[in-house]
Amino acid sequence: NVMLVWQRTVFHFQPEKNWMNDPNGPLYHKGWYHIFYQWNPEGAAWGNKISWGHAVDSKDLLHWYHLPWAMYPDQPYDLNGVWTGSATTLPDGKLAMLYTGETEDELVQDQCLADPVNPTDPLLVDWVKYSVNPVIYPPPGIGVKDFRDPTTACRSPAGNDTRLITIGSKLGKTGISLVYETTNFTTFKLLYGVLHAVPGTGMWECVDLYPVSTKSVIVITQENGLDTSVHGLGVKHVLKTSFDDDKHDYYALGTYDLQADTFVPDDPDLDVGIGLRLDYGKYYAARTFYNQNKQRRILWGWIGETDLEAVDPMKGWASLQAIPRSIVFDKKTGTNVLQRPEEEVESWSTRSKTFHDISFEPGSVVPIHVTGATQLDITASFEVDETLLETTSESHDAGYDCSNSGGAGTRGSLGPFGLLVVADEKLSELTPVYLYVAKGGEGKAKAHLCTYQTRSSMASGVEKDVYGSAVPVLDGENYSARILTDHSIVESFAQAGRTSVRSRDYPTKDIYGAARSFFFNNATEASVRASLKAWQTKSFIRPYPFIPDPKS
Numbered sequence: 001n002v003m004l005v006w007q008r009t010v011f012h013f014q015p016e017k018n019w020m021n022d023p024n025g026p027l028y029h030k031g032w033y034h035i036f037y038q039w040n041p042e043g044a045a046w047g048n049k050i051s052w053g054h055a056v057d058s059k060d061l062l063h064w065y066h067l068p069w070a071m072y073p074d075q076p077y078d079l080n081g082v083w084t085g086s087a088t089t090l091p092d093g094k095l096a097m098l099y100t101g102e103t104e105d106e107l108v109q110d111q112c113l114a115d116p117v118n119p120t121d122p123l124l125v126d127w128v129k130y131s132v133n134p135v136i137y138p139p140p141g142i143g144v145k146d147f148r149d150p151t152t153a154c155r156s157p158a159g160n161d162t163r164l165i166t167i168g169s170k171l172g173k174t175g176i177s178l179v180y181e182t183t184n185f186t187t188f189k190l191l192y193g194v195l196h197a198v199p200g201t202g203m204w205e206c207v208d209l210y211p212v213s214t215k216s217v218i219v220i221t222q223e224n225g226l227d228t229s230v231h232g233l234g235v236k237h238v239l240k241t242s243f244d245d246d247k248h249d250y251y252a253l254g255t256y257d258l259q260a261d262t263f264v265p266d267d268p269d270l271d272v273g274i275g276l277r278l279d280y281g282k283y284y285a286a287r288t289f290y291n292q293n294k295q296r297r298i299l300w301g302w303i304g305e306t307d308l309e310a311v312d313p314m315k316g317w318a319s320l321q322a323i324p325r326s327i328v329f330d331k332k333t334g335t336n337v338l339q340r341p342e343e344e345v346e347s348w349s350t351r352s353k354t355f356h357d358i359s360f361e362p363g364s365v366v367p368i369h370v371t372g373a374t375q376l377d378i379t380a381s382f383e384v385d386e387t388l389l390e391t392t393s394e395s396h397d398a399g400y401d402c403s404n405s406g407g408a409g410t411r412g413s414l415g416p417f418g419l420l421v422v423a424d425e426k427l428s429e430l431t432p433v434y435l436y437v438a439k440g441g442e443g444k445a446k447a448h449l450c451t452y453q454t455r456s457s458m459a460s461g462v463e464k465d466v467y468g469s470a471v472p473v474l475d476g477e478n479y480s481a482r483i484l485t486d487h488s489i490v491e492s493f494a495q496a497g498r499t500s501v502r503s504r505d506y507p508t509k510d511i512y513g514a515a516r517s518f519f520f521n522n523a524t525e526a527s528v529r530a531s532l533k534a535w536q537t538k539s540f541i542r543p544y545p546f547i548p549d550p551k552s
């Protein structure tokens with residue numbers, strides 16, 4: 001089926017076949033990036049033989065080579081699955097890999113240690129599980145099925161070799177994360193209290209805790225990522241948790257008090273689950289690592305399918321990983337992080353089409369003539385005459401939000417405007433990604449980034465949402481958006497990565513040469529001045545297999 005073949009991506013990370021979920025233990029070691037991932041060797045659905053898939057890349061987090069899977073559920077403590085975990089790179093270059101195993105009979109979740117068989121092998125092809133696993137059992141009072149996904153360890157103030165990790169859980173309906181101390185990764189001590197707890201948020205999966213720099217130093221890359229153990233002045237922490245109950249990734253900025261082993265959010269109204277999400281579309285189980293090669297903190301995240309489950313076995317695969325992004329503190333707003341696709345993505349582009357400072361009238365739709373519109377990287381900036389906010393009859397603070405406001409067809413005086421991507425010539429299928437500028441409190445502009453899927457596919461059973469969220473726009477800034485399309489995935493973000501929306505879109509019409517993109521302005525009053533560059537991104541067909549799988 002040509003449509004199903006076409007849905008496979010060309011620059012997003014995907015296994016060669018079968019089901020994938022969370023990214024696991026990302027790291028940089030002896031010149032190679034490693035990504036491990038939850039992978040089902042038995043087929044294109046999640047199952048009880050979840051293993052660790054493994055791939056490496058020496059260049060840019062884009063040119064991946066598939067390696068044999070690293071771990072398979074074959075021990076009493078992980079027979080039901082080798083689940084999510086993290087890598088810690090120790091000062092002597094050694095690695096400690098922790099993961100969650102689930103037992104077969106009682107479904108007990110325990111934490112296990114694994115080591116590379118040959119640490120001098122840059123590809124880390126073979127892994128061995130520690131002989132006296134598990135290294136941590138669920139403590140008294142914690143549900144045996146609610147204890148998983150250990151984090152990367154950071155240095156503890158208790159002494160040079162002492163390290164801390166945290167593991168997500170819940171007590172009743174309160175999401176929590178427990179803190180453990182270790183010096184050797186084989187014995188662990190549960191510390192008193194919890195790192196953090198938020199009532200009503202349910203089980204916390206895939207907790208991630210890391211520092212971000214608040215200093216305005218301009219290093220060469222301007223990225224300024226921090227190693228996991230950095231603390232002190234000029235540092236804030238991000239606590240991210242994945243909510244099992246609603247399958248979204250939430251984060252808060254705050255202070256990690258190492259003496260008390262607690263995380264305190266900067267603003268209780270922006271606590272985990274109350275405030276911000278890493279993404280407002282389809283995105284889950286994100287995990288970062290510190291790229292010591294480029295001094296950046298890199299964010300990975302799992303993007304599942306939103307078409308019919310029954311289609312996955314026909315495709316032979318399910319899910320992909322979002323483009324790795326560097327993640328930094330937004331020094332301008334002070335209230336959020338910024339996510340930026342790694343700069344190498346740009347070197348992937350070939351032909352481009354540029355519009356410079358063009359005025360688009362209300363109600364216009366203008367084609368962007370770039371071939372290969374299935375694989376695009378678009379950057380756009382928009383200027384809107386906001387004095388219209390004073391003259392328009394639109395009411396103040398009408399409470400616009402993407403999901404409940406009728407999509408791209410709902411017209412306001414200053415929006416929506418943006419791009420129609422993965423569209424066909426006749427616009428019978430299209431996915432609008434747009435900014436909506438509403439009249440917020442005190443008559444000031446309030447922007448939203450939205451993705452509207454209602455007309456994205458004629459295939460049956462595809463989930464169709466209107467995703468999105470508000471995005472802070474500071475005085476003097478233009479509106480801006482970046483959109484990456486790669487066959488069945490659209491990744492969008494606004495204002496240099498303040499707000500992000502990933503969506504899966506399954507067009508049936510715009511495949512291969514038929515794919516088109518358009519600019520649109522559906523405002524009723526405002527004309528929009530836009531500058532826009534659309535690059536066609538290269539295809540990367542991954543060699544198969546790089547190393548034959550000795551285990552299969």
Ligand code: FRU
Pocket residue numbers: 021022038050083084100148149205206285
């Ligand atoms: C999150 C998750 C983790 C678990 C893994 C199992 O998607 O449920 O909590 O370790 O996936 O595949």
